[in-house]
Amino acid sequence: MATSFKQIEENLKTEAGKLLDAGKVSMVLAYGRGYDEKHPLPYVARSLADVDGMVFNEYCTANLARYLVRYPRGTKIGIAAKAADSRAVIQLIQEDKVKRDDLVILGIPVYGMKNAKTDEAIDAKTTCGLYNPVIYDVLLGEEVHGQPVLSPYEVLEKVEAMGQDERFAFWKKELDRCIRCYACRKACPMCYCDPCFIDQNKPKWGEKSPETGGNLMYHLTRFHHLAGRCIDCGECSRACPVDIPLYLFHKKVAKECEEMFGQAAGMSIDEKPALINFRVEDSDKILE
Amino acid sequence: MSFEPKILGIACNWCTYTGADLAGTTRLQYPQNLRVVRVMCSSRINPSFIFKAFQLGADGVLVGGCHPGDCHYNTGNLYARRRLAVTKKILEFSGMEPGRFRVEWISASEGNKFAEVVREFTEEIRNLGPQTKFKIS
Structure with missing residues (x-):
């Protein structure tokens, strides 16, 4: 209990x-x-x-x-x-x-x-x-016993089953709603860069106004920056005023990182984050 | 007019770029669709380069680096391998055709392989058609 x-x-x-x-x-x-x-x-x-x-x-x-x-x-x-x-x-x-x-x-x-x-x-x-x-x-309190009912990656199945075009349409529809308030960045414990890449003017990585191109650039690069670091708290999607399911993408990247590099983010203080580490015996298959 | 793909090649200075040079000096024929950018190491490549290239209208991106273990800086391409693998997964999950981004290890002595890879990749992109998903019109 x-x-x-x-x-x-x-x-x-x-x-x-x-x-x-x-x-x-x-x-x-x-x-x-x-x-x-x-x-x-x-x-x-x-x-x-x-x-x-x-x-x-x-x-x-x-x-x-x-x-x-x-x-x-x-x-x-x-x-x-x-x-x-x-x-x-x-x-x-x-x-x-x-x-x-x-x-x-x-x-x-x-x-x-x-x-x-x-x-x-x-x-x-x-x-x-x-x-x-x-x-x-x-x-502070007793440990909770028992396993989560769902595995954390089960929600991905629906999006993973989509075809390429359908999935792009899905993400375009979601990300087009972004108003670039940067609440996801503010809520994220891992987003501490100063300045954030999207705030840089030279080079200017993406448009700062809320439009398709800039939104895509901002979110895709953010997903990449959090690869192997996202600890899956889901706070970005809860902070989002327009309810973009950012957690889906973060989960997918976390899942792939776990499969490719064999470690989940934030589980042991002795590990190094997956992307600033390497193993000589990493397979070239991960690039296919 | 038939479709001529625009392909961005990002080549590492020590292996792939020198390999491209060798392909040139040995007068091997390969398609002109590849525009090569030289970087000092494949781990110099910021993933945003790739997203940006697609936004600016590239139909494909080919990254070339030294074979793992052969890096001029010892470990650069081992980091790059992990990083670019993630880039590939992200592109795939966002709905981009997976064939449009490719990483190849080409050493300085593999002029033949360089020409072969460019030929093959150009053909693949030609079949996929113009890239419209990420392109900012």
């Missing part, structure tokens, strides 16, 4: 309070109240008094690993991490963006998260479907 959200919130407050009180961290990243219960905001607690503002409920989907790279290296940070967030933290450690020693990871085993927009349960359809954090120092 999974620990209730209320219980996790209590545990989160206690543990965060302990850490801040002992001076082990200078801030704790967690969730705070938004304008209503359905829209919690990322929240930074810097002192014991701030801890009361924390909340945790089924709509706390935002990936807090996004905010780790904002602070100078060496800042001691406590972070509340759900399953996907913990994978993002591992991936950031692999990429040497943060150091393991600087982090205190408060793992949250989570079951029954909901999408604030549609009120649907968030499961392996749009995310990796894991329940328990992969890495943590303190676990």
